[in-house]
Amino acid sequence: MDFAHSERAADYLVEVRRFVRERIEPQEASVAAALAAAPWTVPPVVEELKSAARAANLWNLFLPNHDHGAGLSNVDYAPLAEAMGASALAPEIFNCNAPDTGNAEVLVQYGSAQQQQDWLLPLLDGTIRSAFCMTEPDVASSDATNMAARAVVDGADIVLNGRKWWSTGIGHPNCKFVIFMGVTDPDAHPYMRHSMVLVPLDTPGVKVERMLTTFGYFDEPYGHGEVSFTDVRLPLDAVIGGPGRGFEIAQGRLGPGRIHHCMRAIGLAERALELACRRGLSRTAFGKPLVNLGGNRERIAQARIAIDQARLLVLHTAWLLDTKGIAGARSEVSQIKAVVPRMTQEVIDMAIQLHGGAGMSDDFPLARAFTGARALRLADGPDEVHLGVVARQELRRYQDS
Template identity: 60%
Template sequence: MNFDYSLKVQALREKLLAFFDEYIYPNETVFHEEVERNRANGNPWVPTEIIEQLKLKAREAGLWNLFLPDSTRGAGLTNLEYAPLCEIMGRVSWAPEVFNCNAPDTGNMETIERYGTEEHKRQWLTPLLEGQIRSAFLMTEPEVASSDATNIQTRIERDGAHYVINGTKWWSSGAGDPRCAVYIVMGKTDPDAPRHAQQSMILVSADTAGITVKRPLTVFGYDDAPHGHMEITLENVRVPASNILLGEGRGFEIAQGRLGPGRIHHCMRLIGVAERALEFMAKRALSRTAFGKTIAQQTVTQERIAEARCMIEQARLLTLKTAYMMDTVGNKGARGEIAMIKVVAPNMACQVLDWAIQVHGGGGVSGDFPLAYAYAHARTLRFADGPDEVHRNAIARLELARYTDPAVASRVERPITRS
């Protein structure tokens, strides 16, 4: 495995870092102030002018759709090449949208690119790639433990040339944006089929009759306007049968194809979150004095800074290995690495952020620094795209499977014992 940056990635990385210095960091406060002005005017669910302005600059700079491997529509980067760029974008929560590299749109675009028909791509993928519309992914439900997706109860029933959808979804991220024009909905087409063949995915226009966006959900008190995480009801929602992706019973297959890249993109961004948290922690520790010496001179702070650096580097290396595996053996072959990094990265980021907040004292939990908001987001990623417990179970099953074959077990190294 060679993790050196290619010349193309080096150039994009330098360009992206310069873009952050010139446009992203100076406008962090501008973004939040604009959202709060919209809130004070009675509607926080309005696209911000600052992001729209920066999108134009990002496109002019050639920093657009970097996530998509298809070189005819995206930058043609591998997962390994995209990793250091995605990490940079993760340093500011709203920055990925500037480059059209934000979740859930990236996962939805990859889903339509991989599993959609040419008509699906014309109707939905092209405007998503152009940044003209937004999208949401509707899988999780409030009435069941959706960590086991076989529990999902939303029905997708065939009725002639249409499917009729009934159910309730929540944590539909991105659905608060008024530009959200399409949902990818997961539901049951055949509850009597084998367990993993009951589910299907279907494209649903957000303006279809029978859809009600009931409310935004908050994350530790944040509503993430204008993006939002919405609870949505679908009551007798009729969509053309041609909107089904791949066909009935293929929902789990699509989910695995979609969630692999989605999971690692979250992890890439979390490395950037943790790097910035460590930067804030070190600068704050050097600038504040307590009990006769700087906080940076306190042994406990030095231990935490050192441990944070170790944890970030370890998580980055596993992220890069996972990206390499996805590129070389595919998402299925890399499923163990994907599960491992999905556990490691959010927990690492939460810990580093917690230490950074501690160094900042009261300021750390305030809105004066980005740490509290970043922690709220990082903590949710221990649930999103599968909770820690599900991924740990998957890792354990893969590990135990190595020992179920006696031939494999005989080759496993055992510690030398001496009498």
């Protein structure tokens, strides 16, 4: 097992880091101001940066498929995702933002030629955005078998009914389609009941009921919405991969996606630690630099150790995904999803404390970063579900012997 970056990954990493530092981070404040004035819009500088990133060949780096992406493995892409995670603005600039990455992976692996032509190519072109509709407000969505929404085959059509929420990206002005997951055959095996359906957002019966806040933030311009589907009728060829394959597709989607989430979170933790160190060295209280007060040096040391531990665990998981697939990395994928968001939340909290009241304001990116890290402990499955997977995999080693 060798975690040294390949030559291609190392070259990309230099360029991505430079682009984030020199082009994206200087625009964060102006983009935030523009969104405060007009929340559900795309500031012109965002499209300018996207064009520049594409011209620099820093585009669709997440896709291992050579026809559509950079052809990087999970291990190669992981450090690039970390570099992008340092800025909330960066992933879209490189056309590597969730949930578009996961939706693109689904369409690459399972989409029909027509679905790829109509929706995948514009998504990879960066001209449209998308959302994923799985979580529901009226059931405990930590157990996906509780899903109540329906995707019922009716002759040559499929009819959707249900209500979804925390549908990330639904507020983006360029969001043009969602992937909807619903029950097709309630009597089938629990993992063969569901279907994923590609739904153009302008289909009759689809309604964004409201946008949800997270700790007071709308996360504009992407947002997280509650969406209703009322007798939404689509041709059967809108089903991705065919009826009954929803769970299979979901499992394939979530492995690499969790690598992406976790490495971006590590990049966020790195930026928080940097801000904490700079603040601690530049501010004085009671005649001493802040870093020399109240155990702050130890907190900084613990943050460095925790970040590096988490990174190694994610890289190991990425290596397992590359070499053994999701079946050989099931425990590790859940391990990183339980460990990394919590670590990131703790590092950001430490940085907020060193910044005092300023850390809770939008003068620094820490408050929004904390919100994102805390939300990630629920997104793609809560901590408890992932810890349950790890325990089950661990106990199985002894039950079978």
